[in-house]
Amino acid sequence: MSPSGSMPWRIVSTLSITHLISYGTLFYAFALLIDPMERDLGWSKTALTAAYSLALISSAFFAMPVGRLIDQGYGRAVMTGGSVLAALLLVVWAYTDSYPVFVLIWLGLGAATSALFYEAGFAVLALNLGLLARRGITIITLVAGFASTVFIPLLHVLIDRYGWRDTLLAMAALNIGICAVLHATGIPAAPARPKHTGESRSVAPSTSNPRRVLAKPAFWLFVITSVLQGIISIGIPVHLIPILLERGFSIEAAVAAYTVIGPAQVAARFLTGFGERAMSLRGIGVLTMAMSALGFLLLPFISAGSWLIFVFAGLYGASNGMLTIVRALLPPELFGREDYGAIQGMIAMPVRITMAVAPFAFGALWAWWGSYDAVIVLCLGMAVCSLIAFMLNLALAKEP
Structure with missing residues (x-):
């Protein structure tokens, strides 16, 4: 088209x-x-x-x-x-x-x-x-x-x-x-496949192979970024209200902060999808990872009852919303438009496996440490590492 x-x-x-x-x-x-x-x-x-x-x-x-x-x-x-x-x-x-x-x-x-x-x-x-x-x-x-x-x-x-x-x-x-x-x-039906006429045989057959990306360091950096952000995106919603209650927030304030996440996701997706002229997709990716890191850097310093908790929720929700767009649209820029579905599946496999254990892992870390401080520090570390991996990814993508 x-x-x-x-x-x-x-x-x-x-x-x-x-x-x-x-x-x-x-x-x-x-x-x-x-x-x-x-x-x-x-x-x-x-x-x-x-x-x-x-x-x-x-x-x-x-x-x-x-x-x-x-x-x-x-x-x-x-x-x-x-x-x-x-x-x-x-x-x-x-x-x-x-x-x-x-x-x-x-x-x-x-x-x-x-x-x-x-x-x-x-x-x-x-x-x-x-x-x-x-x-x-x-x-x-x-x-x-x-x-x-x-x-x-x-x-x-x-x-x-x-x-x-x-x-x-x-x-x-x-x-x-x-x-x-x-x-x-x-959904349109499967496209008709071209017949193998004598003329078509003279054309080189497709060498499409999604596994070609496995040899690219940029692919693995993108997987690392997606896995780390995936752990945060599935682990934090399960534990956010207990985290805020432990830090002295009332249940009403914790629920109010939680409700900010959804609208922030939708708003960020809207701005990301329809604001492509204002910022490139790669720039949006950097902003996505930076907002995640900034949110978890801010969280330990937010006192009980502070309005800044809504800033954290907004940063976290917006980052999650933008991440969905970045994970969907950036791989074709980095790895080519062929085999889009298979390459997305290769990225999704480790992401979903780690997401499956994230809520339990956060709970186990809380039980071992005795508070959610270790979970917050872990999320900050993962957010920073995902930003670094993403920046390295973009640096490699510029190489010939």
Whole structure:
């Protein structure tokens, strides 16, 4: 598609809606289902969250093959199949009383989410939109950024009125009745492959190989940056309120600070996506890492009750929001536009594995140290190291 072409709103609106539903039902819903499942089934929170963490690990191992299939033009089949699989597993979950089956369900949901979450949607956009992918990715993240705002209160009402099992059936209906249908009708079919005529044989065959990036130091620096920021992005939301309570903030102040994160993410994504003329993507990346480091440098000096906690929340949320855009759009600049989906999958694998253990690791560090001070220092160290790795990455990218 020409960079001067108009935005193909059909695919962008399709993926915006399906990402909103997928994240709402397959990511945010779990937090609301823990307590009623614990009461009804007698399974501990540790057992429940362990199964959830396995889904992140499962999704890591499916990330590259899913990306490769999308690169080959099978985005419609991959994302439609992911929604159907998610719906079926949610139905099985609604009727199960067996913990081993519950674990298997989440291993399967990990495979489904690898075909439904951002990396897959971004790969479909990159294949179909070309240079317009940046604007499309921004729109999707803006819409999906409201997944918790829409689905947390909606699912809370459903669970309270109908119970968690019927809520799971409603979630399944959304995945198959809306997401699967939209994926099947709104994503273009696989492009026709050229026939091997005598003329075409004279053209050198494609030497595309996503593993070529494994030999590039810049790739590993980008992975390091993504892993460190991924640990922060998944570990801190779980522990932020306990951190603030330990530092003397009231529960009301802690919750108020937490609510700043979401709007800051959305605002930063909007400015990042539509302000490309003001700052290059590489400059936005540097700003992203610097804001993360600045936030954790500020946090230890914020006294209980200080309004500066909202500054920290804003810096943290904005950095997270911008990071989504940077991770989606910078790899093509650094590593080429070929094999976008597979390369994103290769980056996602270590990121998701480390994200799976981050909440437990932060909790273990708190228990060992006796306070959250060690967690704050660790996050500051990771934020600074991610900034350094990113700067080295850009320096290497300038080399011939």
